[in-house]
Amino acid sequence: MSVETSSSLRYLGGIIGTLLEGVITLDCIQENCVKEGLKRYNSMESFQRYEIYPAISAGMSVLKDASSSPEKIFRQGIVVKTSDTGDWFYIGGISPYWGHDQLIVYQGGSKASSQGKLNRGIIDDFVNKGGLGVVPLYKEKVPPVWYNPVLFKDCQGSFGIFWNYLGEFQGGILSIFSNAPNILRYTEDLIEGRKASLTYSSYGHYYLSIAAENDVMRPASDIYPYVYLALGTNPLVAKSHGLQIYPGFTFDTVTSDVSSCCEKIMPKHYCKSSFLDYIKFNDIDIGAPVYATLPCGNSCSTFGLAGLIMSISSMTVNNVQLIYLTIAQPPSDLTTSAIIEWSKTMGFYDSLSKLFEAGKRFKKAIADLSTVFPEFIAIAAALTVDWLESYDDGLKEAGVKARELNELYNKVVDELAGKPPSITNRYVYDQWWEFKTRVEECAREIILEYPEITYDELVKEVQNCAEFE
Known part of the structure; x- marks a missing residue:
């Protein structure tokens, strides 16, 4: 890497040791285990590599103060498909600047959304309980194979207890996967290059x-x-002592531990000095996944998810500026039942329970609306409603939205596809029919993705989609 830095985890360990009036030791073997885990994922060419990709979340509406701030608009986390019920969840950061609207989440380029709007009470509860939350999701497009994050495990086997015991006497080297630098880079390109904005205003409200x-x-x-890379409580210690939240420390810059092997543990362009401007901790990193592994004799334990960043702050020790992280343990298993138990431990089960009830109303509304409208219209309309309130009121609101979307769909299809040519010219008619079918498919997909889309936006998006196809 072309950027030199004197900041290292060992130097950091000395600083923290002084602060705690003790000695923080780092295990070279554990460091090698961490780097080998990182190298394995960086060199992986299969879709399995997506299991370590953070999810990126945002509210469909934001407060005015956040309208031009990526640090206030975006958060990170993980998207999980539970192994017991097959339900989808977002587990990650929640921004206090999100409005009363849908939560949308992207992971691996694939989109999911909350099952209707999140109200202010739910958002505030998650924020007040530390800034993390769990939200059941609706996912329209499901990849043929989905890889959940692999959870951190300690040493297994007959000698596992011995190696785990040794691990308790050492600090933990933690890996933090973050797409905050890329969010900042793409935002800069959007605003300065394309002269576009993260949000737009309508009647005094701001929308993504x-x-x-x-x-x-x-x-x-x-x-x-x-x-x-960060230094923190060994995840084994956090688990064995029942610490739901544990500390981590790092520098707000590239550490020598990263620079010494940068091109082996992540793409080369991250290792250039031109990327330095984007490498800085900020609130987008709330919810970012933290991974760890342990040395187990001649092997390493499972390199897996050991936590989610809960808060980020700066602190100065001996005139050295550090980044202090609080990290929340993840659910014990990626099942719906374990996620429920995790929400109880984190203190926001009541909000999750309300979202479960809202999800039932959301699904019932789709079934009821589908008796009158096409299913994609029913789903899109249901996504725009707050199902935490009265079902009858919500269904009425969704019915109005469904009629609007149905009219919008028909109008756009008629305009772009045009009137059918004479069927006597079979070739021309077949060409028209093929294009009309593409227009319909594109319009359906786009309305499902963007239920609040305007007529002009839908025309533009469908044109681009149909012509690209």
């Missing part, structure tokens, strides 16, 4: 723009994340 989704969230979530 389609450009923010298509040109920031989607591509940033589909690129290999940047890797920070």
Whole structure:
């Protein structure tokens, strides 16, 4: 790497040791285990590499103060498909600047959304309980194979207890996967290059723009994340002592531990000095996944998810500026039942329970609306409603939205496809029919992705989609 730095985890260990009036020791073998885990994922060419990609989240509406701030608009986390019920969840950062609207999440370029709007009470509860939350998701497009994050495990086997015991006497080297640098980079390109904005205003409210989704969230979530290394409580110690939240420390710059092997643990362009401007901790990193592994004799334990960043702050020790992280343990298993238990431990089960009830109303509304409208219209309309309130009121609101979307769909298809040519000219008619079918398919997909889309936006998006096809 072309950037030199004197900041290292060992130097950091000395600083923290002084602060705690003790000695923080680092295990070279553990460091090698961490770097080998990082190298393995960086060199991986299969879709399995997506299991370590952070999810990027945002609210469909934001407060005015956040309208031009990526640090206030975006958060990170993980997207999980549970192994017991097959349900989808977002587990990660929640921004206090999100409005009363849908939560949208991208991971690996694939989109999911909350099952209707999140109200202010739910958002505030998550924020007040530390800034992390768990939200059931609706996912329209499901990849044929989905890779959940692998959870951290300690040493197994007959000698596992011995190696785990040794691990308790050492600090933990942690890997943080973050797409915050890419979010900042793509936002800069969007604003300065394309002269577009992250949000737009309408009647005094601010909404996430389609450009923010298509040109920031989607591509940033589909690129290999940047890797920070940090020093913190050994995850084994946190687990064995029942610490739901544990500390981590690092520098707000590239450490020598990263620079010494940068091109082996992440894409080469991250290792250039031109990328330095984007390497800085900020609130986008709330919810970012933290990974760890342990040395187990001649092997290493599973390199897996050991936590999610809960808060970030700066502190100065001996005239050295550090980044102090609080890290929350992840659920014990990626099942719906374990996620429920985790929410109880984190203190926001009541909000999750309300979202479960809202999800039931969301699904019932789709079934009821589908008796009158096409299913994609029913789903899109249901996504725009707050199902935490009265079902009858919500269904009425969704019915109005469904009629609007149905009229919008028909109008756009009629305009772009045009009137059918004479069927006597079979070739021309077949060409028209093929194009009309593409227009219909594109319009359906786009309305599902952007239920609040305007007529002009839909025309533009469908044109681009149909012509590209």
